[in-house]
Amino acid sequence: MKPKNLKFPFSWDERRPAVHEGVLIVPQYYEEHGLWQPSEEFFPSDRPVCVEFCSGNGDWIIERAIANPSKFWIAVEMQFERVRKIWSKMHNQSVENLLIVCGKAQEFTKYYLPKTSVDEVYVNFPDPWPKERHAKHRLIQSEFIELLSGVVKNQGVVTYATDDPPYSKQMIQVMLSDPNWKHLFPEPYYVQNWDDYGHSWFRNLWKEKGRDFFYMQFERL
Numbered sequence: 001m002k003p004k005n006l007k008f009p010f011s012w013d014e015r016r017p018a019v020h021e022g023v024l025i026v027p028q029y030y031e032e033h034g035l036w037q038p039s040e041e042f043f044p045s046d047r048p049v050c051v052e053f054c055s056g057n058g059d060w061i062i063e064r065a066i067a068n069p070s071k072f073w074i075a076v077e078m079q080f081e082r083v084r085k086i087w088s089k090m091h092n093q094s095v096e097n098l099l100i101v102c103g104k105a106q107e108f109t110k111y112y113l114p115k116t117s118v119d120e121v122y123v124n125f126p127d128p129w130p131k132e133r134h135a136k137h138r139l140i141q142s143e144f145i146e147l148l149s150g151v152v153k154n155q156g157v158v159t160y161a162t163d164d165p166p167y168s169k170q171m172i173q174v175m176l177s178d179p180n181w182k183h184l185f186p187e188p189y190y191v192q193n194w195d196d197y198g199h200s201w202f203r204n205l206w207k208e209k210g211r212d213f214f215y216m217q218f219e220r221l
Contacts, residue, residue, distance in 0.1 A: 017035075023083060026107055049118050051073075056124075057082055059089075060124055077100070122158075125163060127139075163212065163213055189216060
């Protein structure tokens with residue numbers, strides 16, 4: 001199965017929430033998200049649910065889903081061309097415990113994830129928007145963390161991975177300022193070596209370029 005085999009199911013004017021070929025479409029610039037009702041089929045309650053935001057080409061989550069078949073995995077990626085690559089890997093490797101979401105992390109979390117349904121969240125190498133005037137576009141902001149607080153179970157864990165030092169500081173600051181979370185790593189609240197964390201296209205790229213990594217974990221209280 002090739003990425004090009006996955007076709008977008010409708011035109012821009014016809015856009016709506018829909019599950020198509022194992023992909024949940026969360027349309028952008030859409031005002032009726034709240035009408036969609038999640039079902040047990042897509043959000044099972046009988047096993048841990050793990051969500052990766054910013055899934056990219058899907059290397060990390062495909063690897064994790066195969067290694068952990070007792071868990072249900074959700075890959076959230078905004079760019080359809082990347083979603084197609086995840087979809088291709090899912091089919092070619094016969095991964096059955098994975099739902100792919102094509103949409104923005106904020107909208108999926110706010111409107112589509114059931115309350116207290118998630119056991120683990122991973123945000124791997126999100127776009128750092130390095131220019132100060134673009135920092136408002138970063139995913140890890142207090143508004144998004146508030147949304148996560150509603151969908152992550154008590155004692156659920158959020159893990160961040162980034163190669164960008166300023167963004168890592170922002171992640172830590174935002175999490176420490178929210179009373180719903182506690183840090184799991186001692187000060188400075190991150191580790192830089194995590195050998196069995198898993199591989200992704202961005203992780204491999206930044207490793208080749210000699211970048212330092214920052215891994216952070218927080219638990220929902």
